[in-house]
Amino acid sequence: MTRCFWLLGVYLLSFSSSFSQSDSDSVHTRNLVTIGKVWGFLKYYHPQVATGKIDWDAQLIQLIDESAAIPSRQALSARLLSWISQLEPVKACSSCSIPDSTAFTKNLDLSWLADSSLFSQPLRQQLLYVAANRNQRTNHYVRWNPFRNRLEFSEADYSTMALPNSSYRLLGLFRYWNSINYFHPTKYALPRNWAQVLTEFVPRFQQATDTLRYQRVLQQLISTIQDGHAELTIPLAYRLPSPEPTLYPPFDYRLLNDTLLVVRSFNDSLCQLDDIRRGDGILRVGGQSVAECIDQRAQDISASNRSALIQRLLPSLLAGSQPLVEIELIRDGQRLRKTMHRYVFERFGYRPPLPARSKTVPPTVGYIDLGTLSVGDIKRVMDQYRDRQGIIFDVRNYPSVSFQRLCAYLNPAPRGFARYTKPDLSFPGVFTQPAIQHVGRNNAAYYRGKVAILCNSHTQSAAESTCMALRTAPRAQIIGSPSAGANGDVCYVHFPGGYQTRFSGRGVYTVDGQLIQGPGVPIDMKAIPTRDDLLNGTDRALQAAIDWISQ
Template sequence: MHLIGSIIHPLFFCSVPTRYTTWLLGCGILLSGSWVKAQSTTLASINLDLETQDKARHLPAGWAPGIHSPGAPTPGYQVQTDSVVHQQGRYSVRLQSSYDAGTNSFGAAHWAIPARYQGKSITLSGYLKTEAVQNGFAGLWMRLDGPNGTLGFDNMQKANLQGTHDWQLYSITLPLAPEAKTIYLGGLLVGTGSAWLDNLSLTIDGKPLTQARPKATTVYKADADTAFQKSSGIAFSKLSAQQVENLAVLGQVWGFVKYYHPAVARGDYNWDKELFRIMPAVLASQNQADRSRVLSTWLTGLGPVTSPVAATVSPSKIRVQPTLAWLTDGKQLSKELQQQLLYLRAHPAAATAHYYVGPAEAGNLAFLHEDAYAQMAYPDAGYRLLGLFRYWNIIEYFFPYKYAIGEDWQPVLSEFIPQFANAPDALHYRLAALRLIARVHDTHANLWGADKVLTDYRGNYTVPVSIQFVQQQAVVAKLRPTTQAAPTVLQPGDIITTVDGEIVADWVKARQPIFPASNQPTQLRNMAGMLLRGNTPTVRLGIIRNGKASTLDVNRVSLSSLTPPTQTAATDSSHRFLRPDVGYLTLGQISTKSLPRIMSEFSQTKGLVIDIRNYPAEFVVFTLSQYLVPRPTPFVKFSIPVPSQPGLFTWTNALHVRPGKGQAYPGKVVILVNEETQSQAEYTTMALRTAPRATVLGSTTAGADGNVSRFALPGNLSTMISGIGIYYPDGRETQRVGIVPDVEMHPTVQGLQAGRDELLEKALELIDQG
């Protein structure tokens, strides 16, 4: 899973379709925990039958409308109690669009409760009634948040509940992650029409909450440290070269101790606050000796290190070693400080429990207790430096592809200290963070979420077209539907040469440092969605159409007026016959339960085109590949972090796809990929290309594979990284490289002008060649 303003790209193993707007973000944007506080609730007070009313607010007691802040309705929607239409009792909640509801808009009602329960799964059930729902859907929604963002989300989008329907019972289920902190639930209406919600229930492993086991809680000393809530106390007008050096050494030592020291791992210290306590003395140090003395005394004060010697790992299992040569750098560290750090290196914190790092489901790590400091829209200098140190050290110790970023990571810390320290406002702080993130070259890494500062910077208006970079030129690929009546004067195939007088190539070059991506095609993909955005209702564009240059004043529309792409439909549009002997399957609309029927229909064809120029609607790596492979076949292996030795990554055994019960599909398989093929889509391609007669056709994919690990930065900034390494069984890379096609092909300007799918045409040609 990538969000830039209101446009996202997908996460690995997280069903977020490509380029969906914020109301469709099932992985951490919609109904963000940064603004919703979990009410202090008892089981008896959870008002799921909606019968206890807050008459002053025209809502069930404890419920709130909208998502922008508690009690603030979404513009264009009424969210309130209905005493006339109800499934049981006397009341329901009605969500109704008004005349000014945009297609990208939604209305929601929510309740939030602490996740105090043990179990494997949690299910929300409830009754829904709809009337004339169009341009969207209605649904129940539920979301689980952990210390660093969303752990699970479902909004019934795939059910595609549209039109008019009487009361019907629905349910959604999520895995109940042990690290979950808050449960958010409610009803949702996307688009226009009306929806009613009533008679809800919440169960854990099929049992009501009254029978759910309470979750054991651990009390940490770090949680009791409430200092520096409003300010770090760090301020300076200008940093000297000595102070930059001091801060760089502090950042490295602080991060190393954070992940290696047993006292920090136990949660005895809030390491953010300890940074602010030690930073003034480090800043005041006049030389290496002064600085080392301050840091050595600080480490001694943490108490003795009694951890056992680190376990030995077989060299054959190691993919990446920690880069800790700086621990013996005599120019930066005194002998005494070196000895302390080396001893800590040899006796790291135990892997069983760490206050700041925990296991995630796929072998990657969950970053814990990383406070977003959401109350600080523009954090002060100390908190901004905390953001830099936090990010730099997470990359240093837990990014599986640090070796592939193309430069030495250590000097990057010193380079960015002035940028973070001197950022004059909230926007420049965010731009500094984007420049830092971009240096990692991971398409999973970005600033995610509907951040108002960045949205205003990028523009609240855009031209309703999709832009695609073809042969290094910005080309109109297609028109986008909008609720605003005026059609655009642009046409598919138009080449955009200038935007308000700025040459497109110059626009790209100037902004590349703030567009994180694994490779250039993916960076251009992301930039294409921003090229025509702005805060004025019109934009002057230089274009080339049919070989002739001209200048046009083009109307923009509000972002909220754009009709989002949908990966669900009233009928199954995931497959069709391109001709009687060739089947076509697009994973952007695939349903696992329909695969047996689809593959039965295609069983006698001579060729099958599988289109993965999208994000799979469902995880079909094994369920689809079983129809294509005749024998167990390895397709991937992973590198995973070793929590007890931060910076160390080890190999796993290869994972296999396996045949099903019937005969493997005998025909030619052509898999279509491009820069939209990202993360789970790339992983799926790796599996499907093991079919004996498979050919991958297209261009460089996004080059970002591996389950993601999320964390926050001060100022309520949300980011993440690829958390595990993904490799072919023989060790070949996928990060940055992407899935290398067997046959490389790109669309052309002429093809876009004619509305042709040139890759699909080539796929048919390859099938005919046998």
């Protein structure tokens, strides 16, 4: 009884109706949203459903097919109550304890179970009872894999459905929405209200009546969680060829204060044809400002923060299928309108210049590119640099070695660097907070120089953990710009039609509790390229690291 009162108290204190719908929202949409949420709740909470012995997908399809004929909320409550009554009675649970103070409960939100404007009193009572006496055994649909250190879902992918019908498309929506609702480690920090996302996407999934629309609405749904790990994998058989080739401008560019700065030519003669010059700042493309172009494309891109979004979008901002596009640029303080040609990239015959970092880094400073460092080289390189004034670790890539090996050289003793939350499958929506993760060892001969860690939007996942681990060195600084903000072992979700996506399955925090997913790793020294840096090819972060070490 104490558990029931505690749960009800939490629900009512945190309650805000999930259905702040306008008058134009249909009863059918409301019915479908409610069905999808109750179906997912029972899937993870009801002991009999959790066994997997009931075809729970088929039960959902039946309810979806009936939903249009359910005329009112009262009728829907009666139908759902009848549905739940067909399941085995839930026994009182003596082990269903209330989360203690060490549990991470920011993601837990079952307030909608107590919504009197949505459910009848008998249905509310039944749902709250299931919540208080939730499944405590293994769940057929979700498990923790200790070997891969990640959450794994067990679902049918219905891969033979070339284009799933409306009911199965909605099944995929409800499956994904509930997976995020109960198992996304930072749902509380998502940029959008997760309940509103479901209401918005129900009609959009219904209207996705061809393969291209289905694929696009899947991508747009996935993008709502703004997770750099999230991506849509399309089955090879359903990958639609582009009707026209993608064409590109004959120059390279970078984003600088909502302007696309031309930094180098891919082909001088083609740039001269349109009078495009190095240093020009493009303000508008095809009648849209650069900011509008970014916002328009953002809904189709999965990125955890603005820096990561720009990094992924940038190559496509001036690309398109048409060979001509109108642009507006600024040159020497004057605005100019021009018609710009675009071409297949192969026409440029362009070869990127080789990096010249070896000429930039002074002999008193060591430089290590973690994207190319091999395990066998770690001892040799650290011995080589042990007397240098400082070492620069470039983590603007995906590391090819484990940070534990490197940190053994950098710390005099073990140091904590991160906290990783893990889903509590006995209480879906709650996460456990294991002990602080440590790196390093007792080492009296540790490296005593400065340690500079270079970071930017290419620094993602294991690279972000590497930055956090290297930062434990006594004289370390992370230098650069925000990382991708996508860390933690990934887990996979399947949609009907054989489509697949993934999301970050563990919450990652600094030792003092700063969230990494989204914001990225904390930057000690910002180093943002200036206009001159971009035009001259100056690596601002690298130069800032050299200057800091040389102080």
